[in-house]
Amino acid sequence: MLQSDLFTKTLKEAPKDEQAISAQLLQRAGFVDKLMAGVYSFLPLGLRVLKKIENIIREEMNGAGGQEILLPVLQPKEIWQRTGRWQDFDALYKLKGRDGKEMALGPTHEEVVVNLAKNFIDSYKDLPFYLYQIQTKFRDEFRVKSGLLRNREFLMKDLYSFHVSQEDLDKFYENMKKIYQRLFKRCGLESLIVEASGGTFSKYSHEFQVLSETGEDLIFHCSCGFARNKEIADLKEGDPCPECGKKIKLSQSIEVGNIFKLGNKYSEPFDLSYKDEKGEKKLVIMGCYGIGLGRIMGAIAEIHHDKNGIIWPESVSPFDAHLISILPKDGKSKNKVEEISKKLYYTLFKKERDGAGYEVLYDNRADVSAGEKLVEADLLGIPWRIVVSEKTVASGKIEIKRREQKTVKLIKPSEVYKIIKF
Amino acid sequence: MLQSDLFTKTLKEAPKDEQAISAQLLQRAGFVDKLMAGVYSFLPLGLRVLKKIENIIREEMNGAGGQEILLPVLQPKEIWQRTGRWQDFDALYKLKGRDGKEMALGPTHEEVVVNLAKNFIDSYKDLPFYLYQIQTKFRDEFRVKSGLLRNREFLMKDLYSFHVSQEDLDKFYENMKKIYQRLFKRCGLESLIVEASGGTFSKYSHEFQVLSETGEDLIFHCSCGFARNKEIADLKEGDPCPECGKKIKLSQSIEVGNIFKLGNKYSEPFDLSYKDEKGEKKLVIMGCYGIGLGRIMGAIAEIHHDKNGIIWPESVSPFDAHLISILPKDGKSKNKVEEISKKLYYTLFKKERDGAGYEVLYDNRADVSAGEKLVEADLLGIPWRIVVSEKTVASGKIEIKRREQKTVKLIKPSEVYKIIKF
Numbered sequence: 001m002l003q004s005d006l007f008t009k010t011l012k013e014a015p016k017d018e019q020a021i022s023a024q025l026l027q028r029a030g031f032v033d034k035l036m037a038g039v040y041s042f043l044p045l046g047l048r049v050l051k052k053i054e055n056i057i058r059e060e061m062n063g064a065g066g067q068e069i070l071l072p073v074l075q076p077k078e079i080w081q082r083t084g085r086w087q088d089f090d091a092l093y094k095l096k097g098r099d100g101k102e103m104a105l106g107p108t109h110e111e112v113v114v115n116l117a118k119n120f121i122d123s124y125k126d127l128p129f130y131l132y133q134i135q136t137k138f139r140d141e142f143r144v145k146s147g148l149l150r151n152r153e154f155l156m157k158d159l160y161s162f163h164v165s166q167e168d169l170d171k172f173y174e175n176m177k178k179i180y181q182r183l184f185k186r187c188g189l190e191s192l193i194v195e196a197s198g199g200t201f202s203k204y205s206h207e208f209q210v211l212s213e214t215g216e217d218l219i220f221h222c223s224c225g226f227a228r229n230k231e232i233a234d235l236k237e238g239d240p241c242p243e244c245g246k247k248i249k250l251s252q253s254i255e256v257g258n259i260f261k262l263g264n265k266y267s268e269p270f271d272l273s274y275k276d277e278k279g280e281k282k283l284v285i286m287g288c289y290g291i292g293l294g295r296i297m298g299a300i301a302e303i304h305h306d307k308n309g310i311i312w313p314e315s316v317s318p319f320d321a322h323l324i325s326i327l328p329k330d331g332k333s334k335n336k337v338e339e340i341s342k343k344l345y346y347t348l349f350k351k352e353r354d355g356a357g358y359e360v361l362y363d364n365r366a367d368v369s370a371g372e373k374l375v376e377a378d379l380l381g382i383p384w385r386i387v388v389s390e391k392t393v394a395s396g397k398i399e400i401k402r403r404e405q406k407t408v409k410l411i412k413p414s415e416v417y418k419i420i421k422f
Numbered sequence: 423m424l425q426s427d428l429f430t431k432t433l434k435e436a437p438k439d440e441q442a443i444s445a446q447l448l449q450r451a452g453f454v455d456k457l458m459a460g461v462y463s464f465l466p467l468g469l470r471v472l473k474k475i476e477n478i479i480r481e482e483m484n485g486a487g488g489q490e491i492l493l494p495v496l497q498p499k500e501i502w503q504r505t506g507r508w509q510d511f512d513a514l515y516k517l518k519g520r521d522g523k524e525m526a527l528g529p530t531h532e533e534v535v536v537n538l539a540k541n542f543i544d545s546y547k548d549l550p551f552y553l554y555q556i557q558t559k560f561r562d563e564f565r566v567k568s569g570l571l572r573n574r575e576f577l578m579k580d581l582y583s584f585h586v587s588q589e590d591l592d593k594f595y596e597n598m599k600k601i602y603q604r605l606f607k608r609c610g611l612e613s614l615i616v617e618a619s620g621g622t623f624s625k626y627s628h629e630f631q632v633l634s635e636t637g638e639d640l641i642f643h644c645s646c647g648f649a650r651n652k653e654i655a656d657l658k659e660g661d662p663c664p665e666c667g668k669k670i671k672l673s674q675s676i677e678v679g680n681i682f683k684l685g686n687k688y689s690e691p692f693d694l695s696y697k698d699e700k701g702e703k704k705l706v707i708m709g710c711y712g713i714g715l716g717r718i719m720g721a722i723a724e725i726h727h728d729k730n731g732i733i734w735p736e737s738v739s740p741f742d743a744h745l746i747s748i749l750p751k752d753g754k755s756k757n758k759v760e761e762i763s764k765k766l767y768y769t770l771f772k773k774e775r776d777g778a779g780y781e782v783l784y785d786n787r788a789d790v791s792a793g794e795k796l797v798e799a800d801l802l803g804i805p806w807r808i809v810v811s812e813k814t815v816a817s818g819k820i821e822i823k824r825r826e827q828k829t830v831k832l833i834k835p836s837e838v839y840k841i842i843k844f
Contacts, residue, residue: 005489006489036496042491044489044490044491067466068469069429070472074458075457093517097515097574098562119455131429
């Protein structure tokens with residue numbers, strides 16, 4: 001894409017109302033825009049990142065046997081009363097339609113999905129199945145801070161699993177732990193599986209936490225793999241690890257996902273049941289599995305940055321390469337730099353047109369100085385930076401650099417494919 | 423996909439609370455599920471159709487120079503007060519957060535996008551640009567009916583164009599008329615461009631209407647291309663067409679899109695302005711362009727069906743082909759039919775795995791009768807039906823049929839690629 005056409009604008013100063021570095025950088029670099037506390041717009045660059053995260057999640061959920069659906073935001077009061085959560089769900093947004101009917105804005109979808117599943121289950125033969133959606137959630141959070149890390153309106157992937165037995169749930173649940181860690185790794189995040197508050201049907205639920213000083217969570221963790229949320233841990237820093245005896249650490253972290261064994265918590269109030277092989281009626285056993293898409297994006301920016309800007313992992317970067325034309329004033333040299341840049345852009349990097357190459361952002365702007373262009377490129381954080389200037393053109397070469405490295409290489413244009421590999 | 427794994431269920435009877443044939447068929451065939459009046463869940467088959475419509479829209483909007491963004495649902499009262507629509511927008515859902523702040527659920531996004539654009543426009547050089555999103559809208563409609571044709575929660579594509587002048591808007595607007603008609607045609611819908619109520623800045627806005635007896639709109643139209651909404655037409659049926667003099671017709675129709683010249687209606691209250699070449703401040707001129715995704719889906723089912731079910735156009739069908747195994751009781755014959763069916767499924771139709779073939783729904787179910795399978799296939803409405811049975815296997819052939827045709831062809835499995843072409 002031509003940068004002259006891109007709807008974006010970078011800011012030299014960080015917005016004053018944002019404390020988290022990720023929120024400052026994502027707004028300065030023009031990825032998101034704040035409409036009000038806890039509510040953000042995604043601009044073209046930010047939406048590209050969000051769609052890449054979404055596609056990684058979709059691939060992993062389809063791979064796990066999940067089937068994608070789309071459930072409504074507007075939900076009738078009655079189904080929330082059935083589970084007692086019309087009163088008990090603290091952050092529930094409520095509203096009333098002109099017909100006088102009260103509704104909730106979905107903060108999660110157990111009530112809706114169980115109500116739906118009732119029409120699809122008769123016998124044990126109809127189980128198991130796994131439904132997921134990628135849908136906006138709404139929570140009237142008491143405090144919102146940290147940019148995309150805690151919002152009132154946010155995109156979430158929520159999968160619900162339906163089983164005949166606890167054993168079948170346990171098997172699927174353990175598999176999802178592995179899938180979740182791989183998914184976060186694909187997004188550039190190393191996650192810890194952290195024991196958290198369980199419920200009636202399981203001693204623990206599990207959170208996927210990414211260590212970060214901006215995180216709102218506090219977790220005890222050990223190099224042996226043990227990790228437990230401070231909220232439920234009867235431990236203090238330096239205590240022996242309950243698993244291996246080594247000294248335990250306490251760290252701040254960002255929760256990017258969580259999984260719960262629901263058992264029959266929701267199937268009971270809705271009488272979601274099946275007939276087993278003997279024809280006996282039994283309640284369906286459920287699990288649920290959430291991931292916050294904006295949280296992933298915020299956590300990536302929180303962890304992958306330096307003082308100059310974001311450093312996107314290749315898998316979620318808005319573009320693969322940032323091609324920067326440094327245009328000299330002299331007409332003839334300028335034409336030559338433009339010619340070489342355009343050729344590079346249109347031939348080597350044509351993924352968007354025919355799937356053969358890379359996604360390239362081409363900084364073709366004539367009225368922006370070289371210094372400004374390079375500062376902006378660091379702020380935007382695309383993994384590969386390619387510079388074409390009077391100097392590189394004189395030697396028949398182009399300059400290439402990884403965002404996180406300082407050393408620049410001079411290569412022939414034809415060598416780009418050998419260097420940028422995904 | 424294996425039909426035994428698909429989360430769906432067909433109904434023999436139409437739901438009693440739905441009048442529109444599209445709503446009856448989409449629910450009977452398991453594409454959507456009604457949660458409450460005007461609010462539907464999209465099941466796997468329905469979401470596949472919706473995503474195909476979404477991709478056609480995205481391609482056309484990107485082709486028009488549009489840049490995709492994502493704007494929030496939750497919108498502060500203040501911006502709606504600026505335009506006077508906090509009071510005037512009849513179907514606005516309002517709610518209050520725990521912090522006491524009043525908000526609207528976005529029924530449209532002019533207020534938000536203009537507020538956003540203010541940060542991105544300084545000079546005439548920053549114009550024109552075109553922003554669009556595909557986002558859920560909320561409208562507290564007085565009456566909802568006709569299934570997906572009028573909902574309280576619905577997916578919409580809305581594009582906003584920003585220009586230096588009326589001339590530039592006019593040019594873009596005329597181009598969008600062509601793009602809209604092509605887009606609907608790609609979805610299998612022949613649309614009429616209908617003059618509708620304008621506003622301060624233009625005599626008319628334009629609606630894209632598809633003739634259908636279920637439609638809520640009434641339009642006068644003529645074979646010369648003239649069409650005007652009855653709401654603003656000073657005509658009666660049989661009057662001479664104002665354009666060509668032929669007798670004019672009155673028909674019911676479904677509005678699937680609309681486009682408006684907004685002029686400075688929204689740029690004025692927000693002081694959305696730019697500096698022209700002389701450094702003088704001028705208001706930005708705007709247009710907006712909407713399409714309802716669910717409406718398209720509903721309109722397709724309304725128009726493309728017969729008494730047995732839906733007949734999806736190839737471009738938006740949930741699958742390209744429906745492969746049906748009719749399994750005989752005899753063990754040896756059954757194995758043979760299964761073997762041939764599986765081979766067909768895994769080799770010829772492997773698009774989902776490597777992009778080489780077609781998307782196939784494979785009805786592999788052993789406990790469903792041949793009759794039921796064929797009735798369900800007609801209800802689901804996938805364009806190509808392929809049957810493998812004891813009879814076809816005996817002749818070394820398979821049976822192939824278009825959904826809308828009655829004649830069946832017997833062909834060799836290797837000939838499928840010659841017949842199914844997209």
